[in-house]
Amino acid sequence: MLKDITLGQFFPGNTVIHRLDPRTKLLAVVFYIAALFTAKWFVSYGLVLAFLLLCIHLSQVPFKSLVKGLRPVLFILAFTAILNLFYTPGRTLWHWWIFTVTIEGIFTAFFMLLRITMLIMGTFLLTYTTSPIALTDGLESLLGPLKKLHAPVHELSMMMSIALRFIPTLIEETDKIMSAQKARGADFESGSLIQKAKALIPILVPLFISAFRRADELATAMECRCYHGGDGRTKLHVLRYQGRDYGASAALAALLAAVIVLRQFGL
Amino acid sequence: MSNIIETKGLTFSYPQEEGEAVTLALNGVELSIERGSFVVILGHNGSGKSTLAKHFNAVLLPTGGQVLVEGLDTADEALLLEIRRRVGMVFQNPDNQIVANVVEEDVAFGPENLGVPTEEIRARVDAALRSVGMEPFTLHAPHMLSGGQKQRIAIAGVLAMEPGCIVLDEATAMLDPSGRREVLEAVERMNREKGITILLITHHMDEAVNASRVIVMDHGQVALDGPPKAVLPQVDRLRELGLTAPATVELLSRLRRDGWQVPLDALSVEDCAAAILAGLAK
């Protein structure tokens, strides 16, 4: 069923990682990615990997679910690995037709694979341990200074959180409309590509109409609850940095610094 | 001032396309809603009852006449937020009025917009959830709740703005019988304990039985207005207005036609049974 699809799924928990301020986590991911792209050789990669594994361990997110998250990008992973493996110039190890495997190729492919895997696992860890609401709050707060430049930061984050709120509702609705059309003999499985695309019209038209109706009603309901944009708005949950946030930020900064230093030594 | 809402010569017509004749959705409505009352507004689809409801907190503005909320004119744009804070609105579709991903965040939405300080929002949210009996769901995702529960969240969201009046615009229409009962019990309690004025727009006749006042709308005008015992026994008139009398009244009126001496205003099941018992002896 469509309902089983989860976007940016969140594993509720109460670990140190879960309790970190979303802003800390967002910044940490940025630092982490920077470190990952600065890393050059086994030592620095090893350091970043150790850090990732420590975070995974602390978060109590099952390692298996992180690996599962890799499945949709398996193709990209294989593709980049193969490309790097065969087309990196250097000392030839093996050659056949247009394929050349070099020692440098093997290393580049290996590091590339490691980098993408760790990149995905790290960002997934963020979404697994931070509720979508906390994420949007964190983003709004981090981008807050841009409000002075009249960037619609509040509006964007409101839009994001409403979108998140309506994803399950719209998925359920799609399910319902599909069933209703199937009950009238609609066929979504067979036929040519064009026929399949045409078969989507009976789903998309009602879905769009309903989404517009919902948007309209929601706007009225929000106005009735005195919504008038971000001016003068207060919050139920105010983000506040705690000791652990400073600790985590320091650890991340240290990691990035260490990787930069190691890079100077070619490690 | 004992009236929380007053309408004076209220007329309204929806904007029409060129060449179309003007049809009045509301045509000269004169109403005074007493503070602390429980008013049920009935009417068939298209009778103007929902249009009327949307005037009570300035979702719609009169094309003629005036609507006053505690003396504040809804046409005055400067008063808009204050009017909407005082008259809260709960709509028909529970899914389309919940803004946030977490129950407590949704209830906090109103006070957040009003700029209420954080600690007080917390207190208001907890109190509002407690009074609709949804406290155990504070941290739940709204889309996992039943229809009746979602509507109670919506009521809590309105309650957190500390309004004097709550308008339920067909808020029970999409619910099953148990959901309807949950919502009715919640608003009845609010009316009884906090003295909040309730305006319930519905076409379920049985929801009108316990009201303090029943108003029936037809063609944009008030067709009947009075206590339930005066309005609901008018079986034939209600039928003309596209409504049906409650089964108890229907039964009593048939018995009267058969020559029984029974009153028509025994609305509840118990009263009706007692009236029939008395009628048997006569």
Added chain:
Amino acid sequence: MEPIIKVEHLTHTYGEGTPFCRSAVKDVDLTIYKGEFLGIIGHTGSGKSTLIQHLNGLLRPTAGTVRLAGEDIWADPKAIRKVRFRVGLVFQYPEYQLFEETVYKDIAFGPRNMALSEEEIDRRVRQAAAFAGVREELLEKSPFELSGGQKRRVAIAGVIAMEPEVLILDEPSAGLDPAGRESLLRNIRQYHRASGNTVVLVSHSMDEIAENVDRIIVLADAGVAMEGTPHEVFSRAEKLEAAGLSVPQVTKVAMALRRLGVDIDPAVYTVGDLELALQPLRRRDAPC
């Protein structure tokens, strides 16, 4: 009576193998007879929507079988679409499935999927529209210009136009006002009488079920809790209330009268029946 649908040991489990695993329908046996007007009643979460989606093959049983005219509908999974033409299902709030430019085309969607000839489609659209109370002049309008009640009728006509042997309606009157509700149910009764086809009315309104059907199946806790004529079912009002359902208002009055010592059949369920049941009691007491 000849069975048209037979459900045997039907179980449906959502989310099997996950911590959220839950049986919405558990070991259900039931029979729907040819030509009857059946009512299925149950509160939200009793499994009724899961059950009815099995009857036309929208859901596949986790265990058990659904037989249509004696044959397992899943004997050939590729032919499941044919089952959907024979068992028509109208969902709750069906007006949200309308999508065509005109009412006519929307009603024709089902028949067109059946690959019928143009003349046959035309005949069916017009007949179905008449059954569902959609006036001729509305056929060329856009369905989105219609009122809520009219849209609902168009959606129902869209299923009737497939001329299904069994027509299942899930809460067809939800959200309509009393007059709209009465008139829609009148149309459904007329359709049942004129076509002679089986009609299944799914509802949580006892009053609505009581006034329309020949036989009732009560669902509770993922299974069949009671089955029988309205009289048989309403005579066990206490059991109904235990299943989280209320009895019709009229039955409540009769029960209250019994509590007051009046010797009356507590299983009356329409105003007319209670009126008739009360007459002899009075004549005996006071002849006038």
